[in-house]
Amino acid sequence: MSLIAVVTIFILAIFVGLEVISKVPQTLHTPLMSATNAIHGVVVVGGLFVLGHADSMGMKLLGTAAVLFGTLNVVGGFVVTDRMLEMFKTRKRGDK
Amino acid sequence: MNPEALRDWIDVGYLVAAGSFIMALKLMNTPSKARHGNWVAMGGMAIALIATLLSPGMGNWEWIIGAVLVGTVIGAVSARKIEMTAIPQMVALLNGLGGGAVALIALFEFMDQTNKGITPDVVQSVTTVLSAIIGSISFSGSLIAFGKLQEILPGRPIAFKGQQIFNLILVIAMLGLALAILAFGHPTLVLFLSLLGAALVLGVTGITPIGGADMPVVISLLNSFTGCAAGLAGFVLSNNALLIGGGLVGASGLILTLLMCTAMNRSLGNVLFGAVGAVTSGGGSASALAGKQPKSYTPEDVAILLNNANSVVIVPGYGMAVAQAQHQVKELADKLAHLGVDVKYAIHPVAGRMPGHMNVLLAEADVPYEQLYELEQINPLFPETDVVLVIGANDVVNPAARYDKTSPIYGMPILDVDKARTVVVLKRSMNPGFAGVENELFLMDNTVMAFGSAKTTVSKISAALDAI
Numbered sequence: 001m002s003l004i005a006v007v008t009i010f011i012l013a014i015f016v017g018l019e020v021i022s023k024v025p026q027t028l029h030t031p032l033m034s035a036t037n038a039i040h041g042v043v044v045v046g047g048l049f050v051l052g053h054a055d056s057m058g059m060k061l062l063g064t065a066a067v068l069f070g071t072l073n074v075v076g077g078f079v080v081t082d083r084m085l086e087m088f089k090t091r092k093r094g095d096k
Numbered sequence: 097m098n099p100e101a102l103r104d105w106i107d108v109g110y111l112v113a114a115g116s117f118i119m120a121l122k123l124m125n126t127p128s129k130a131r132h133g134n135w136v137a138m139g140g141m142a143i144a145l146i147a148t149l150l151s152p153g154m155g156n157w158e159w160i161i162g163a164v165l166v167g168t169v170i171g172a173v174s175a176r177k178i179e180m181t182a183i184p185q186m187v188a189l190l191n192g193l194g195g196g197a198v199a200l201i202a203l204f205e206f207m208d209q210t211n212k213g214i215t216p217d218v219v220q221s222v223t224t225v226l227s228a229i230i231g232s233i234s235f236s237g238s239l240i241a242f243g244k245l246q247e248i249l250p251g252r253p254i255a256f257k258g259q260q261i262f263n264l265i266l267v268i269a270m271l272g273l274a275l276a277i278l279a280f281g282h283p284t285l286v287l288f289l290s291l292l293g294a295a296l297v298l299g300v301t302g303i304t305p306i307g308g309a310d311m312p313v314v315i316s317l318l319n320s321f322t323g324c325a326a327g328l329a330g331f332v333l334s335n336n337a338l339l340i341g342g343g344l345v346g347a348s349g350l351i352l353t354l355l356m357c358t359a360m361n362r363s364l365g366n367v368l369f370g371a372v373g374a375v376t377s378g379g380g381s382a383s384a385l386a387g388k389q390p391k392s393y394t395p396e397d398v399a400i401l402l403n404n405a406n407s408v409v410i411v412p413g414y415g416m417a418v419a420q421a422q423h424q425v426k427e428l429a430d431k432l433a434h435l436g437v438d439v440k441y442a443i444h445p446v447a448g449r450m451p452g453h454m455n456v457l458l459a460e461a462d463v464p465y466e467q468l469y470e471l472e473q474i475n476p477l478f479p480e481t482d483v484v485l486v487i488g489a490n491d492v493v494n495p496a497a498r499y500d501k502t503s504p505i506y507g508m509p510i511l512d513v514d515k516a517r518t519v520v521v522l523k524r525s526m527n528p529g530f531a532g533v534e535n536e537l538f539l540m541d542n543t544v545m546a547f548g549s550a551k552t553t554v555s556k557i558s559a560a561l562d563a564i
Binding site: 001003006009010011012013014015016017018020021022023024025026027028029030031032033034035036037038039040041042043044045046047048049050051052053054056058059060062063064065066067068069070071072073074075076077078079080081082083084085086087088 | 187
């Protein structure tokens with residue numbers, strides 16, 4: 001990818017990120033933080049990529065640690081977020 | 097499929113993933129759609145992972161499968177098992193791991209380039225160094241935040257003399273190291289590792305002076321940091337999923353952090369450098385009440401008080417959450433409602449340990465949504481309230497926040513419970529709250545204390561109410 005293409009994508013992503021969070025009710029601050037936390041776990045993609053191309057034992061260990069950390073971040077993050085939001089659903093049933 | 101077409105399909109996969117992340121965050125702005133939003137993000141993540149595994153030239157499958165399997169099992173099981181009260185520290189820990197992953201990837205890329213004798217271009221070098229720095233700060237900083245919330249470390253600010261200057265020197269040293277790495281054609285591993293080490297230390301010394309009560313803001317900020325670091329790793333690896341996912345979280349995390357600061361009526365700078373709670377005395381204001389002893393009530397006394405009340409407002413705090421008393425509280429509230437008492441819950445924006453945390457805990461106990469009142473709605477109602485039941489809350493009901501400029505929590509919006517006819521405070525002891533500030537509310541004439549664990553006390557009040 002050309003440098004300018006990469007920079008363009010990154011800058012536009014930042015602008016979208018600034019716009020996408022608007023008037024969030026306070027109730028959703030915690031779940032939203034937790035969800036964005038899970039989304040940055042997308043680094044696991046980078047971890048997989050480097051581990052997939054590692055050629056020595058040291059590099060394999062380094063890559064494995066990165067994949068392990070990233071996987072924990074993604075899986076733990078999404079499951080915790082879902083548990084929180086599940087509670088809100090119970091509350092809605094109580095409304096009726 | 098020829099490799100060219102495969103590459104295109106992989107990029108399409110990343111595009112779909114990035115699109116789902118954006119959609120997910122949008123959906124999560126609305127309570128009714130939030131859970132779907134999370135599922136959309138999960139789907140996007142799955143697509144990104146599959147696309148990566150399909151990319152050409154991948155090997156070491158036994159390592160990949162092993163790491164993903166172990167990470168998935170540990171991540172899913174611990175996220176399922178964890179108590180809802182411990183969610184803030186869980187998020188802190190997971191965020192730290194994400195930051196750690198970025199730092200490891202940066203180290204990997206650096207070593208790989210050195211081993212193969214490749215001289216990376218300027219942008220690659222700069223982004224590698226930056227993602228290593230930010231990832232490391234996020235890693236060690238999040239672990240400190242985790243330690244404070246888990247109460248492995250003391251919640252009060254830990255600072256040594258000249259810490260700010262020490263941190264400044266550390267930043268300058270890091271800049272020097274970074275420049276040295278960028279300037280040398282063939283930088284050494286020692287330089288890079290020193291840089292990682294300095295960033296790790298900065299994460300620790302930057303976060304320890306911040307009080308435990310401010311950890312949610314810190315976690316949110318470090319969350320944004322990890323996002324930025326992941327985006328920078330996207331530069332290093334020329335990967336769209338990382339670029340977009342990282343940039344998105346970096347920016348939205350920052351907005352969320354500022355929203356949280358607004359909820360506490362603080363500026364971000366004040367949170368990070370204010371060293372709130374470093375002074376544990378509540379200022380001179382409590383002197384009027386100095387030497388006064390709190391009035392102590394038995395659960396039976398409280399039951400009689402509640403029985404005679406027409407309106408009761410319950411103020412739940414972290415103490416209630418820790419004691420897992422939300423179900424007992426709900427039971428008591430139902431009994432009171434049955435007796436014809438008007439029951440409301442007052443939810444402070446930062447009740448619990450994160451904005452919205454208390455709502456999650458009460459929802460878990462099936463407390464009806466219409467009984468929950470936010471700060472602006474409930475404050476005008478306190479003067480007409482007969483009894484306020486403060487259950488394990490402290491700093492959010494401290495009147496000093498309204499007038500005492502010397503108090504570390506001055507300016508934070510509080511629940512004006514002291515304006516009610518009677519305030520009953522359920523508390524384990526007279527110890528100060530998470531922010532480490534004394535609370536004069538406990539000594540006021542219209543306040544009575546009921547000491548003990550929230551769960552036991554509330555159960556006893558319930559039982560006594562039955563006996564009346």
